Amino acid sequence: MSKIWEKSIGYNLLRAFADPNTRASYNKAKVKGELPKDGAVILAPNHTSTLMDAMVVLRTRKEPTVFGARADIFKKPAIAAFLRYIRIVPMARIRDGAQSVLKNIETFAEVDEVLAHGVPFCIFPEGRHRPMHSLLPIGKGVARIAFASAAKRQTYVVPTGIENGSFFRYRWSNTVTFGEPLDVNAFLKAHEDCTENETYHAFRQELGERIKSLITYIPDDENYQAAWDAVKPAWKPRRALAALLSPLFLLAAVLCLPMWVAAEVLCKRAKDHAWNNTIRFVIRLFVTPLMLIFWLLVMPGWWKLLVGGLFLFSYSFFYDWLNLVLSPETGAE
Numbered sequence: 001m002s003k004i005w006e007k008s009i010g011y012n013l014l015r016a017f018a019d020p021n022t023r024a025s026y027n028k029a030k031v032k033g034e035l036p037k038d039g040a041v042i043l044a045p046n047h048t049s050t051l052m053d054a055m056v057v058l059r060t061r062k063e064p065t066v067f068g069a070r071a072d073i074f075k076k077p078a079i080a081a082f083l084r085y086i087r088i089v090p091m092a093r094i095r096d097g098a099q100s101v102l103k104n105i106e107t108f109a110e111v112d113e114v115l116a117h118g119v120p121f122c123i124f125p126e127g128r129h130r131p132m133h134s135l136l137p138i139g140k141g142v143a144r145i146a147f148a149s150a151a152k153r154q155t156y157v158v159p160t161g162i163e164n165g166s167f168f169r170y171r172w173s174n175t176v177t178f179g180e181p182l183d184v185n186a187f188l189k190a191h192e193d194c195t196e197n198e199t200y201h202a203f204r205q206e207l208g209e210r211i212k213s214l215i216t217y218i219p220d221d222e223n224y225q226a227a228w229d230a231v232k233p234a235w236k237p238r239r240a241l242a243a244l245l246s247p248l249f250l251l252a253a254v255l256c257l258p259m260w261v262a263a264e265v266l267c268k269r270a271k272d273h274a275w276n277n278t279i280r281f282v283i284r285l286f287v288t289p290l291m292l293i294f295w296l297l298v299m300p301g302w303w304k305l306l307v308g309g310l311f312l313f314s315y316s317f318f319y320d321w322l323n324l325v326l327s328p329e330t331g332a333e
Contacts, residue, residue, distance in 0.1 A: 004066055004087055004110060005119040011064065014086065021285045022055040024316055025277065026174040027323075028165075031060045033178030039154035040115035044142050045162050045176075046211055047124035048131050051278040053162050054088075056176050057122055066114045068123040068141075071103070091123065091141060108145060115149050125207065131167035131274040133228055134220040135212055138204040146184045146203070156181035159207055161214025165233075166328035168273055170280045171319040177214045182207060235327055242324040249321040252314035255295070255307070259287050260318055284315055 002008070023029055035041055043065070047053055054067050064087055071090035074080040080090075089111065092104050111121050123145065126136035142157065149155040159179040165172030187206070191199045218227045242249075253260065263283040267276045292308055299307045 003113070003117075004084060004089065005064070005114045005117045007064075008085075011085070011087070015058075015062075015064075018055070018285060019059045021281065021288070022052075022059045025052065025055075025170065025281050025284065026165075027171050027316075027320060028173040029056070029059075030173075030175040031178075032175065035061070035120065035158060035178060036156045036181050039156055040118075040149045041120040041181075042115070042142065042146055042149070042155065042157045043120055043122040043160050043178075044125045044138075044157050044207055044211065045122065045160035046135055046215055047126050047129040048162065048167055048274070049164055049277060050129050050272075050275050052164075052281060053124065053129070054122070055281065056162060056174050057160065060176055060178075061120075063119075065120045065122055066111070068107075068111070068121070070128075104141075108148065111145055112148055112152070115145075115155070116153065121145070125204075125211075129274055132220065132224070133216045133218045134224065135208060135215070135217060138208045138211075140200060140204070142207065143200050143203045147188065147199075150184040150188055155184040157184055157207060158182070159210035159214060161211060163215055168276050169319075169323060169326065169328050169330065170277050171316060171323060172328055179210050179214050182210065237327075238324045242321060245321055245324075248317065251310070252317040252321070255311045255314040256291065256318060259283050259291060259315055262287070280319070288312075288315070 035043075043057060045053060045057055054069075058065055058067075066087045066089065068091040069083065069088050071092035074083060074090040083090075089107050090103070091107060114121050123142050125138045125142040127139045127141070128136070130136060146155055146157050158181050161175075161177040161179065163173075163175040163177070165174070187203060188199070191202055194202065216231065218224055218231075260283075263280045266279045266283075267273070270276065270279065292311060295307050295311050296304050
């Protein structure tokens with residue numbers, strides 16, 4: 001079995017197709033900050049938007065990044081094989097049971113090997129996603145990996161902020177911000193007189209505060225909604241522009257009909273609507289080539305180029321038009 005950090009032509013081809021589709025999932029996408037040029041690099045982003053959080057982080061650099069994900073999604077062998085192929089390793093949580101947690105020993109050893117070969121590792125330190133402008137407590141996993149790596153090499157944890165214009169609506173804005181790297185070796189030296197528990201606690205607190213500084217952070221308490229209402233960007237429907245563009249919207253809706261119908265049906269059925277944009281992205285990723293082939297086969301002569309070209313923009317335009325009349329906070333129903 002090949003090492004997860006090794007280069008792969010198949011993986012590179014998949015990235016060449018997936019990254020543009022990730023970018024096309026947002027009307028605006030920005031990347032701020034840089035990663036350290038030396039040492040082992042561990043990325044630690046907030047987690048609000050399921051798979052899309054990983055995809056936007058992955059797109060920030062051309063080279064591979066290995067990710068950690070919940071161990072329970074690796075239960076089926078076929079899915080586990082695919083996840084490994086796209087550079088994702090299982091990270092068990094206490095709630096997954098003692099036997100699953102013991103497997104983290106193997107995973108942590110593999111992650112250490114990834115870091116030793118200069119490949120960044122991304123872990124979502126909250127342990128689960130939540131579509132809120134807040135932050136859950138930082139888990140111990142990121143500290144364990146960072147401390148083990150720092151015992152062997154220079155290691156940095158990069159607090160990373162992911163800001164989405166909408167958690168539930170497709171084709172809004174996205175910004176990924178890499179904060180000032182946390183020098184793990186220097187941190188451990190500064191806390192060498194502390195107990196192990198004190199060091200872990202201080203590290204998790206420091207990382208949490210740094211991530212909070214990179215996002216719109218609102219404490220998760222009884223005043224959360226009122227606080228968000230006070231700071232959220234103003235939004236008004238642009239019905240006049242929507243009316244002007246309605247003929248193009250109808251054309252786009254016809255060209256990509258199977259795609260948006262399938263996406264919206266699945267979104268309605270989803271128990272957790274934080275998956276909405278992941279569903280729409282996956283539909284885009286896998287169905288676009290099939291639909292393009294369909295239009296090229298059924299259209300005559302030069303119509304192939306015209307209709308095929310229009311189709312490639314239709315899925316984005318369909319959702320852009322909806323965003324003229326639907327609030328970014330709709331879609332959570």
